[in-house]
Amino acid sequence: MPRIGRLLHGAGLLAVFAVTIFPFYWMVSSSFKTQTDLLASPPVWLFTPTLANYADVFADQKVVGAIVNSLVVAVFSTGLAVVLGTPAAFALARYEFRGKSDLWFWFISNRFISPIVLALPIYLVAQNIGLLDTHLVLILVYITFILPIVVWICTDQFRSIPRDLEEAARLEGASQFDIFWRIYLPLGVPGIAVSAIFGFIFSWNELLYALVLTRRAVQTAPVVATSFMSGYELPWGKIMATGTVIVLPVTIFALLVSRHMVRGLTMGATK
Amino acid sequence: MSFLRLEGIEKRYGAASVINGVSISAREGEFVVFVGPSGCGKSTLLRMIAGLEEVTAGEVFIDGARVTELEPAKRKVSMVFQSYALFPHMTVRDNIAFGLKMSKVPRAEIERQVAEAARILQMEPLLDRKPRQLSGGQRQRVAIGRAIVRHPKLFLFDEPLSNLDAELRAQMRVEIARLHRELGVTMVYVTHDQVEAMTLADRIVVLRAGRVEQVGSPDELYDAPGNIFVAGFIGSPKMNLVAATVTARNGAALTLANPSLVAPLQVMGRHGGGVQPGPGVGDTVLLGLRPEHLMLGDGPNRMELVADLSESLGGSTLVYAQTRAAEPVVLQAAGRQTLGKGEMFTAGFDAARAYVFNKDGLAF
Numbered sequence: 001m002p003r004i005g006r007l008l009h010g011a012g013l014l015a016v017f018a019v020t021i022f023p024f025y026w027m028v029s030s031s032f033k034t035q036t037d038l039l040a041s042p043p044v045w046l047f048t049p050t051l052a053n054y055a056d057v058f059a060d061q062k063v064v065g066a067i068v069n070s071l072v073v074a075v076f077s078t079g080l081a082v083v084l085g086t087p088a089a090f091a092l093a094r095y096e097f098r099g100k101s102d103l104w105f106w107f108i109s110n111r112f113i114s115p116i117v118l119a120l121p122i123y124l125v126a127q128n129i130g131l132l133d134t135h136l137v138l139i140l141v142y143i144t145f146i147l148p149i150v151v152w153i154c155t156d157q158f159r160s161i162p163r164d165l166e167e168a169a170r171l172e173g174a175s176q177f178d179i180f181w182r183i184y185l186p187l188g189v190p191g192i193a194v195s196a197i198f199g200f201i202f203s204w205n206e207l208l209y210a211l212v213l214t215r216r217a218v219q220t221a222p223v224v225a226t227s228f229m230s231g232y233e234l235p236w237g238k239i240m241a242t243g244t245v246i247v248l249p250v251t252i253f254a255l256l257v258s259r260h261m262v263r264g265l266t267m268g269a270t271k
Numbered sequence: 272m273s274f275l276r277l278e279g280i281e282k283r284y285g286a287a288s289v290i291n292g293v294s295i296s297a298r299e300g301e302f303v304v305f306v307g308p309s310g311c312g313k314s315t316l317l318r319m320i321a322g323l324e325e326v327t328a329g330e331v332f333i334d335g336a337r338v339t340e341l342e343p344a345k346r347k348v349s350m351v352f353q354s355y356a357l358f359p360h361m362t363v364r365d366n367i368a369f370g371l372k373m374s375k376v377p378r379a380e381i382e383r384q385v386a387e388a389a390r391i392l393q394m395e396p397l398l399d400r401k402p403r404q405l406s407g408g409q410r411q412r413v414a415i416g417r418a419i420v421r422h423p424k425l426f427l428f429d430e431p432l433s434n435l436d437a438e439l440r441a442q443m444r445v446e447i448a449r450l451h452r453e454l455g456v457t458m459v460y461v462t463h464d465q466v467e468a469m470t471l472a473d474r475i476v477v478l479r480a481g482r483v484e485q486v487g488s489p490d491e492l493y494d495a496p497g498n499i500f501v502a503g504f505i506g507s508p509k510m511n512l513v514a515a516t517v518t519a520r521n522g523a524a525l526t527l528a529n530p531s532l533v534a535p536l537q538v539m540g541r542h543g544g545g546v547q548p549g550p551g552v553g554d555t556v557l558l559g560l561r562p563e564h565l566m567l568g569d570g571p572n573r574m575e576l577v578a579d580l581s582e583s584l585g586g587s588t589l590v591y592a593q594t595r596a597a598e599p600v601v602l603q604a605a606g607r608q609t610l611g612k613g614e615m616f617t618a619g620f621d622a623a624r625a626y627v628f629n630k631d632g633l634a635f
Contacts, residue, residue, distance in 0.1 A: 162354060162356065164352045164354045164356035165356050165358060167323050167343075167350075167352070167356065168350070168352060168356035168358075168417075169358075169369070169373075170323070170342075170343050170344060171321060171322075171323070171343045171344060171348065171349065171350050171370075172344065172369050172370030172373050172417070172421070173344035173370055173373035173374050174344075174369075174373050178373060182358075183358060186360045187359065187360055
C-alpha cells in the first residue's frame with residue numbers, strides 16, 4: 001500500500017509540475033521559433049532555434065528602456081520598503097504600546113483592498129502633484145503594497161528570535177538601536193529576504209498601476225510587453241522573447257536570495 | 272556591610288502576585304543560591320536584581336547604591352542565562368567581546384580581555400567558531416566568558432546547568448565553584464536543584480510562592496530546617512515524615528509515640544521550643560527522619576518497618592518501606608541489601624538526628 005501511495009504522490013507532483021511549467025516552457029521555446037513555426041498547427045516540437053526574436057527585442061530601445069525602468073522602480077520600492085518596514089516590524093514584535101494591534105491590523109488591511117479600487121484616486125492625486133509618468137510615483141505606490149508584506153513577514157520572523165538574546169544584549173549595554181541593528185537584522189535575514197523577493201516580484205510584474213500612472217517616459221517592462229498586442233499583427237516571437245527577458249531577472253534574483261531563506265539561522269542561539 | 276540588598280521586594284502582574292515582600296542581603300564575595308520549586312519566583316527575583324524586570328514595590332541596592340530603577344547595563348551586573356543566550360550569528364570571540372564593544376573599550380584592550388577570559392575558561396581554540404558548532408558545555412563556557420570580561424560587581428546565574436547532561440552538570444558545577452574562588456566576586460545563582468544549592472552556596476535562600484521560607488548556610492538548612500517545606504527540599508532523598516503523638520512534654524523535651532516506634536521516643540526541639548503554638552500532650556506532630564540517618568538493624572531508637580522495594584546504588588541501597596500506619600519511609604543503607612516486598616525489619620536511629628514539626632509544619 002505505501003508503495004502505491006508513494007506512486008500516486010509522485011504522479012500528483014508530476015502533474016502539478018507539468019501544469020505549472022508548461023506555460024513557461026511554451027514561452028521560452030516560442031521565443032526561439034520563427035513566425036512560421038510559431039503559427040504551425042499542430043505545433044512543432046522540434047524546430048531549428050533562432051535568435052532573431054531576441055535581436056528584435058534588444059534592438060527595440062523601448063524594451064531596453066522599459067527593463068531599466070522596471071529595475072529602478074523594483075529596486076527602490078523594495079529597498080525602501082525594507083528600510084521602513086524592518087524597524088516597524090521590530091517595534092511590533094518587541095514593544096508594547098497603545099494601539100499596537102490596531103496598527104498591525106492597519107498594515108495588514110492595506111492588502112485587503114482590491115488595487116483597482118484605488119487606481120483612480122491615486123491617478124488624480126498623482127496628476128495634481130505633478131508626479132504622473134515618473135519613477136517616483138510608481139516607487140511610492142509600490143511601497144504601499146510591499147510595506148505590509150515586509151512588516152507582516154518580518155514581525156513574525158523577529159518574534160521567533162529568542163527574547164533572551166535581547167535581554168543579554170541589554171545587560172551588555174546595547175541600546176535599542178544596537179539590538180535592532182546587531183541582533184534582529186542579522187538574525188532576521190531569512191524573513192527580510194523572503195519579503196524582499198515578494199516585494200521585488202510584485203514590483204517587477206505589476207501592470208495595472210504602471211499602465212495607469214505612466215505614459216512614455218517611465219513605461220515598465222510589463223506595460224511594453226502588452227503594448228505589442230495592439231495594432232494589426234501580433235508579433236508572437238517578440239512578445240515571447242520579451243516575456244523571457246522579463247522573467248529572467250526575477251528568477252536570478254530569487255535564486256540569489258533563496259540561499260538566505262533557509263531558516264535555522266537562529267540554531268545554536270539557545271539551548 | 273551587605274553588598275547586595277533587597278528590601279521588601281514585591282512583584283505583581285495585574286492581580287497575580289509573584290513575589291510577596293522579599294528582603295535578603297548578601298555580603299561581598301558571597302555565593303548566594305536561590306532555590307525553590309518551579310514557579311516560586313526565584314528567576315523573577317534574579318531578573319529584578321538584573322533590572323530586566325521592574326519591581327512593583329521595594330528597593331534594590333548594589334554596592335551601597337540604590338539601583339531600583341536603574342537600567343540593566345548601568346548596574347554593572349552580568350547574567351548567564353539558562354538558554355545561554357549566545358548570539359548565533361557571531362563567533363565566540365565576538366560574543367565575548369560584545370559588551371566591551373558596546374562600552375566602546377579600545378580594540379587592543381578588548382583583545383586582551385577576550386584572551387584572558389579564554390585562558391581562564393580554557394577555550395582558546397574555540398574563539399573563531401560559531402555557537403552552533405559548540406557542545407552544550409562549551410556554549411555554557413562562552414556564556415560565562417561573556418559575563419566575566421566586563422568585570423561585573425555581581426554575577427547572576429539563571430539555572431545555568433539545567434540544559435546539560437548529568438556528567439557535564441557535575442563538571443560545570445565544579446568549574447563555577449572554582450571561578451567563584453578565583454574571581455572572588457559576589458554571585459547569585461538560581462536553581463531548582465538542591466544538590467547544586469548545597470554544593471555551591473555560602474548561603475541558600477529557600478523560596479516558595481514568592482516568599483522566603485528560610486535563609487542559611489547549607490549546613491544550617493540541613494541541620495535545622497525551619498519548616499516541613501525546607502526540610503523536604505534540602506536533602507536527597509527527601510526527609511521522611513511520620514505522624515506521632517506527644518505523650519509527655521518537659522520544656523523543649525518531648526516524648527513521642529507512634530505504632531511503629533518500638534519504644535517511646537525522647538526528642539529535644541532544635542529551636543528551643545520557641546515555635547508557637549508549641550505542641551502539647553495529646554497533640555499530633557510530624558517526626559522527621561532523614562533517609563541517611565536511618566540504619567538497618569539496631570540503634571539507640573528503633574522503628575519497625577515493612578519493606579516495599581530496594582534499589583541498589585552500588586555503594587548503598589535505598590530501601591522503600593512503610594510504617595504500621597502505611598506511611599512511606601525511605602532509608603539509605605550502606606552496602607547492598609536485599610529486602611523483599613513485605614519483609615519486616617527494624618531501622619535504628621539517633622534521637623539527636625530526629626526533627627519535630629508542629630501541625631502547621633513549623634520546626635519545634
